[in-house]
Amino acid sequence: MKILHTSDWHLGRLFHQQSLLEQQLELLQQLVNVIDEYAVDAVIIAGDIYDRSVPPSAAVKAFSDFVEQVAVKRQCTIVAISGNHDGAERLGFAHSLLKQAKLHLITDLPQSVEPVVLSDADADVYLWCVPFHDPLQVSHWFGSDCKNFNTAHQMIVDRINAQRNSQYRNIIVSHCYLDGASESESERPLSIGGADRVDWQMFADFDYAALGHLHQPQYKGLEHIRYSGSLMKYSFSEVNQSKSVTLIDINNQGVQNIEQVALKPSQDMRVLKGELADLIEQAKHDPHSNDFIQAILTDKQAILHPMAKLRAYYPNLMQLRKAQFEHEQRSPAAHSQEQLKKADCELIQDFFSEVHGEPLTEDQKNAISQVIQQIEQEESGS
Numbered sequence: 001m002k003i004l005h006t007s008d009w010h011l012g013r014l015f016h017q018q019s020l021l022e023q024q025l026e027l028l029q030q031l032v033n034v035i036d037e038y039a040v041d042a043v044i045i046a047g048d049i050y051d052r053s054v055p056p057s058a059a060v061k062a063f064s065d066f067v068e069q070v071a072v073k074r075q076c077t078i079v080a081i082s083g084n085h086d087g088a089e090r091l092g093f094a095h096s097l098l099k100q101a102k103l104h105l106i107t108d109l110p111q112s113v114e115p116v117v118l119s120d121a122d123a124d125v126y127l128w129c130v131p132f133h134d135p136l137q138v139s140h141w142f143g144s145d146c147k148n149f150n151t152a153h154q155m156i157v158d159r160i161n162a163q164r165n166s167q168y169r170n171i172i173v174s175h176c177y178l179d180g181a182s183e184s185e186s187e188r189p190l191s192i193g194g195a196d197r198v199d200w201q202m203f204a205d206f207d208y209a210a211l212g213h214l215h216q217p218q219y220k221g222l223e224h225i226r227y228s229g230s231l232m233k234y235s236f237s238e239v240n241q242s243k244s245v246t247l248i249d250i251n252n253q254g255v256q257n258i259e260q261v262a263l264k265p266s267q268d269m270r271v272l273k274g275e276l277a278d279l280i281e282q283a284k285h286d287p288h289s290n291d292f293i294q295a296i297l298t299d300k301q302a303i304l305h306p307m308a309k310l311r312a313y314y315p316n317l318m319q320l321r322k323a324q325f326e327h328e329q330r331s332p333a334a335h336s337q338e339q340l341k342k343a344d345c346e347l348i349q350d351f352f353s354e355v356h357g358e359p360l361t362e363d364q365k366n367a368i369s370q371v372i373q374q375i376e377q378e379e380s381g382s
């Protein structure tokens with residue numbers, strides 16, 4: 001049985017105010033081609049199908065067309081969970097009807113223990129699908145308190161383990177942040193204060209872990225605990241990553257082969273560094289001048305209208321930076337990502353030590369990070 005693992009499509013995402021839908025549609029077509037070429041039986045989407053909880057209509061149409069191409073026309077099963085960017089309830093509309101049409105949408109926590117079963121001549125595969133959740137939602141479901149993402153995820157896995165039968169093959173699907181894995185700038189932190197990490201060890205006993213959230217294709221701990229990575233590059237921090245989908249060949253003995261199939265957009269994302277005059281000279285012979293470009297200028301003297309001058313050659317020049325400032329200040333994107341995660345908590349910690357002359361206790365820190373998280377959730381309306 002051949003299963004394709006993908007995640008983090010972020011349909012409807014804007015990049016420097018520009019829609020990426022055209023590029024996303026091109027890559028979805030490549031996915032369909034991979035499904036045909038490798039005779040794929042099922043597709044797993046490990047969360048973040050959309051970029052926002054209320055996606056633009058063109059993004060909804062893109063997913064709808066994909067479902068029609070894959071589940072309806074090709075009778076290839078689609079199993080998708082909600083990620084932290086998706087609006088779980090909207091995405092889960094009519095899920096019990098849709099599963100009869102080979103589209104399994106798992107957006108509600110209790111569905112984690114209702115496996116999707118795929119059977120053919122090769123294998124019986126149980127897919128345990130864990131939609132994105134925060135510790136509060138898990139506390140509600142279990143009726144007991146759990147403080148962080150790791151405990152919450154472990155509780156769900158324990159419940160799955162109590163139910164699963166090792167006579168069959170078992171795949172777990174989740175949208176989470178594995179401790180120690182590599183992040184990119186285009187992921188939205190799941191929580192602040194660093195309490196969002198989960199241990200890879202809890203996935204070790206499954207035949208395969210199909211993960212979403214981190215945008216770089218990678219495995220962590222063991223080769224079968226994997227992130228497929230995002231559909232395309234969503235930040236300039238990802239220029240050196242090769243995006244792909246992961247193809248798993250599984251039979252009743254277990255996973256037989258894992259292969260990364262490259263996704264190649266016709267418009268790439270690149271960073272160019274040099275003096276403006278040199279970049280312009282090079283641009284004249286650049287066969288990929290349509291790419292999304294970030295330019296880092298190394299000129300020492302001031303230049304008038306460098307953006308306009310370079311845009312004449314690179315119409316998709318999205319960002320211009322001056323190298324001389326690079327060592328003085330870090331990139332604004334990296335800075336804000338870091339701030340999002342740490343700033344509020346650390347600010348309160350600094351203030352507390354200043355006033356009381358002693359640091360916060362672990363309990364106090366947890367209480368503060370919970371309050372901040374709550375405020376963040378209220379503000380985002382989820």
Ligand SMILES: [Mn+2]
Nearest residue numbers: 008048187213
């Ligand atoms: Mn994502």
